[in-house]
Amino acid sequence: MLLKADVEAAFAPRVFTPGTPGHDKSDSSPNLADVSSCTYSSRGASAEDGLTVTLLARRSPEGASNVTPQTIKEGEIKLNGVPVDVPGLGEGAHWVNMVDSAFPTIRINVFRGKREWLVFSATTRAIDGNAALAGLTKMAKAVWQRTSANRSPALTAPYP
Numbered sequence: 001m002l003l004k005a006d007v008e009a010a011f012a013p014r015v016f017t018p019g020t021p022g023h024d025k026s027d028s029s030p031n032l033a034d035v036s037s038c039t040y041s042s043r044g045a046s047a048e049d050g051l052t053v054t055l056l057a058r059r060s061p062e063g064a065s066n067v068t069p070q071t072i073k074e075g076e077i078k079l080n081g082v083p084v085d086v087p088g089l090g091e092g093a094h095w096v097n098m099v100d101s102a103f104p105t106i107r108i109n110v111f112r113g114k115r116e117w118l119v120f121s122a123t124t125r126a127i128d129g130n131a132a133l134a135g136l137t138k139m140a141k142a143v144w145q146r147t148s149a150n151r152s153p154a155l156t157a158p159y160p
Contacts, residue, residue: 010135016040048125
């Protein structure tokens with residue numbers, strides 16, 4: 001779903017490593033969500049300037065809709081996050097800065113129907129919140145436009 005070109009266009013002039021995929025699905029239980037991710041990293045002038053960008057994709061089992069924008073926002077608030085709506089990315093889309101003293105993370109949450117939840121995140125020790133949010137928004141919109149037009153196979157087949 002997320003291409004290296006999307007990440008590099010969003011955070012130019014940074015150059016990122018090829019994406020590292022991750023997948024977690026228990027074949028023993030059809031009641032568990034299918035979760036996959038892809039992570040891209042960019043070096044900076046110092047260790048503090050490096051940037052890690054991740055797309056986490058979660059799909060609930062058929063017939064389940066247990067992840068909603070409201071439940072995610074409630075969880076973020078409990079962790080001292082402040083969700084802010086993001087227009088143009090579907091109902092419930094929002095961003096949040098999950099402040100951590102060592103590794104701050106800015107996330108954009110996008111919901112596709114009742115089963116799909118996409119989390120675009122940027123993490124670095126010295127993050128510029130506005131630049132990270134702008135880059136993540138650009139990435140999310142690229143993925144949204146590419147996959148929403150015709151419900152690409154990436155959303156109907158297992159995640160890469």
